[in-house]
Amino acid sequence: MAIATINPFTGETVKTFEALTDTEIEQKLSLAQARFLEYRNLSFASRSYWLSEAANLLEQERDRFAKLLTLEMGKPLKSAMTEVEKCALVCRFYAEHAAQYLADVPIQTDATTSLIKYQPLGVILAVMPWNFPFWQVFRFAAPALMAGNVGLLKHASNVPQSALAIEEIFTRAGFPEGAFQTLLVGADKVAAIVEDDRIKAATLTGSEPAGASLAATAGKQIKKVVLELGGSDPFIVMPSADLEQAVQTAVTARMINNGQSCIAAKRFIVAEAIADQFIDRLVEQYKLLKIGDPMSMDTDIGPLATAGILQELDQQVRTSIQQGAKVLIGGQAMLDSPGNFYPPTILAEIPKGCLAEQDEFFGPVATVFRVPDLDHAIARANDSPFGLGASAWTQDKTEQERLIQEIEAGSVFINGMVKSDVRLPFGGIKRSGFGRELGREGILEFVNVKTVWVK
Numbered sequence: 001m002a003i004a005t006i007n008p009f010t011g012e013t014v015k016t017f018e019a020l021t022d023t024e025i026e027q028k029l030s031l032a033q034a035r036f037l038e039y040r041n042l043s044f045a046s047r048s049y050w051l052s053e054a055a056n057l058l059e060q061e062r063d064r065f066a067k068l069l070t071l072e073m074g075k076p077l078k079s080a081m082t083e084v085e086k087c088a089l090v091c092r093f094y095a096e097h098a099a100q101y102l103a104d105v106p107i108q109t110d111a112t113t114s115l116i117k118y119q120p121l122g123v124i125l126a127v128m129p130w131n132f133p134f135w136q137v138f139r140f141a142a143p144a145l146m147a148g149n150v151g152l153l154k155h156a157s158n159v160p161q162s163a164l165a166i167e168e169i170f171t172r173a174g175f176p177e178g179a180f181q182t183l184l185v186g187a188d189k190v191a192a193i194v195e196d197d198r199i200k201a202a203t204l205t206g207s208e209p210a211g212a213s214l215a216a217t218a219g220k221q222i223k224k225v226v227l228e229l230g231g232s233d234p235f236i237v238m239p240s241a242d243l244e245q246a247v248q249t250a251v252t253a254r255m256i257n258n259g260q261s262c263i264a265a266k267r268f269i270v271a272e273a274i275a276d277q278f279i280d281r282l283v284e285q286y287k288l289l290k291i292g293d294p295m296s297m298d299t300d301i302g303p304l305a306t307a308g309i310l311q312e313l314d315q316q317v318r319t320s321i322q323q324g325a326k327v328l329i330g331g332q333a334m335l336d337s338p339g340n341f342y343p344p345t346i347l348a349e350i351p352k353g354c355l356a357e358q359d360e361f362f363g364p365v366a367t368v369f370r371v372p373d374l375d376h377a378i379a380r381a382n383d384s385p386f387g388l389g390a391s392a393w394t395q396d397k398t399e400q401e402r403l404i405q406e407i408e409a410g411s412v413f414i415n416g417m418v419k420s421d422v423r424l425p426f427g428g429i430k431r432s433g434f435g436r437e438l439g440r441e442g443i444l445e446f447v448n449v450k451t452v453w454v455k
């Protein structure tokens with residue numbers, strides 16, 4: 001894929017970039033390695049100061065950065081602003097908490113002193129997607145940099161200006177040169193970079209094929225990997241749910257980021273007793289969504305990030321319809337405008353074996369399944385290759401307990417939508433990946449947990 005900013009609203013190619021040459025990649029790798037040897041010995045206080053400065057820059061220049069995100073991948077400007085603010089939050093969170101998460105932990109044994117020490121691993125490669133161009137990177141970078149690692153970013157090829165802006169933020173914040181660098185390279189260069197001895201671990205957020213490919217290369221080199229991959233999160237609604245609240249949240253949970261979020265609610269699993277009410281209200285709410293220019297503050301749904309994503313989504317819906325799924329609203333790409341627009345869509349009455357049963361729809365397309373009871377709801381929710389998040393709505397304590405216990409996913413949210421929170425670990429199981437970001441577990445992914453024993 002060419003490295004370029006292509007405005008998803010107009011189709012215009014705004015700016016193109018040459019990929020780095022092998023010599024330039026080598027220079028950046030050796031700078032990163034040289035920097036690590038010094039950076040790992042710096043105090044938490046220095047790192048924390050620079051990370052707080054990064055947060056200040058994000059807050060002070062929020063609107064400029066937000067416009068860049070919207071320009072490159074089409075998310076509504078108001079969501080882009082929220083994303084930039086959340087990046088400032090994750091910087092502040094780790095600036096404040098990293099020292100405590102990584103403090104030595106004394107453990108009593110037969111030694112005079114025995115303890116656990118957390119030390120940085122080295123240069124970490126981050127391969128990142130375009131859907132939250134700032135957030136995905138900052139949630140990796142803030143803990144990694146606080147732990148004393150240095151970062152190399154290979155961002156998605158359609159968000160090069162966001163990638164460069166992130167490097168600029170860390171540089172202006174005062175981090176030493178080379179502590180965080182952007183590599184403008186295509187996916188074809190990733191394997192060779194992972195194989196390089198100076199890279200000690202890698203994290204990838206993106207599709208299953210990309211994750212599997214990176215993990216295979218890293219596995220051969222015995223290198224640690226964190227994978228945050230796709231999802232098809234269930235959103236279960238039981239009869240005792242607050243229906244008004246559930247419907248409102250359902251719309252947000254499916255439509256966030258124009259439907260292009262790994263943890264978007266994608267499969268609505270609704271108890272038969274309230275299914276008609278829920279579905280009717282959901283359709284009504286969908287009709288109210290304003291589709292249009294993502295730079296307008298009153299737009300709810302902007303264009304999809306690329307023409308390729310639009311084509312793929314359109315094909316998935318067409319196939320599902322051919323296989324018997326019924327369209328309640330939407331269902332056809334909006335080809336009369338130059339932007340990559342796809343309307344809010346709901347598919348119901350999905351037959352067994354239909355593509356819509358198992359595939360991830362990375363756009364504003366919801367699927368609805370009716371179930372007679374909780375047993376069927378849980379079985380339906382778990383009948384997926386993915387296991388990222390799950391949202392379930394019920395006031396019944398016994399049902400809540402069973403959902404918490406039996407849902408196969410990295411997170412379960414009861415009476416709320418799945419969202420990432422800097423204080424809580426985030427990640428999946430099954431084909432959604434492994435490893436965690438955020439919280440204490442997130443910062444511990446890229447450290448050497450060193451056992452120390454002294455007699």
Ligand code: NAP
Pocket residue numbers: 001127128129130131154155156157158185186187190191205206207208209210211213214227228229230231261262263360362388428432433
């Ligand atoms: P993608 O094609 O996998 O791209 C993600 C990143 O991986 C990009 O930087 C891409 O580079 C790179 N890449 C692609 N193929 C690669 C390969 N064979 N080896 C190494 N790197 C490779 O992902 P996408 O389709 O843009 O993103 C959507 C997917 O990401 C969805 O499945 C979504 O659910 C998932 N996602 C997951 C999370 C999570 O936290 N679990 C968050 C966001 C998105 P190029 O751009 O140069 O191709």
